[in-house]
Amino acid sequence: MTSITIYSASACPYAQRSRMVLLAKGIDFQLEEIDLNNKPENFQDISPYGKVPVLKHRDRRIWESAIINEYLEEVFPEPPLFPSDPQDRAMARIWIDFANTKFAPAFYKLLLTQDPKIQQEWSKELQNHLHFIEREAFKNAETGAFWLGQTLSLVDISFYPWFERWSALSHYRNIEIPPSCTRLHQWHQAMENSPIVQQTRREANFHIQQYDKYANGTASGTTAREMRRY
DSSP states (O other): OOSEEEEEOTTOHHHHHHHHHHHHTTOOOEEEEOOTTSOOTTHHHHOTTSOSOEEEETTEEEESHHHHHHHHHHHSOSSOOSOSSHHHHHHHHHHHHHIIIIIHHHHHHHHHOOOHHHHHHHHHHHHHHHHHHHHHTTTTGGGOSBTTBSSOOHHHHHHHHHHHTHHHHHHHHOOOOOTTOHHHHHHHHHHHTSHHHHTTOOOHHHHHHHTHHHHHTOOOSHHHHHHHHO
């Protein structure tokens, strides 16, 4: 019997990240799918923040996807998803922080705001993030299609779910990944071909439907409330 349970939701990009890590490492786990619109009565006992993902390993609970992912990297070190060199590892953490504090918030802010002028501002910021990634992230692109070179890492996993959900941004806010971001497009294709993506991805129409309330301003879930606040 597996000692790991992950509480997840197929609509949640953060939960997808942690499922991808479990799959990348070949860890046997039990998946508990949570309906975020109809959470179990005891969900607050499972998830102190009221969000997914939550990892249960033996008698411990761990939450917040980036922390879950580093925990899995430490407890199950093979195959490694972090570089061994301390400087490279630090750079990987910088990119994960960029995903968490700049890229994902801009994604949500653009969807949530109803003011056309503010939408333009967030669209410009998100485009700037894409160009920054194109310019700075793929310096090792000549040695491989992934963020840090030839092999998949926690950085790739940290960014991918929002690119899978780009169909919602395209549909509701008419923003595309610029054709000039050629290395970023190559990375996205490499991720789409990855088995861990193929086992977790959902189709474009699913994400368009899931983000309908974000786009029309009626979303009331935990992430939407937090993104409005900050």
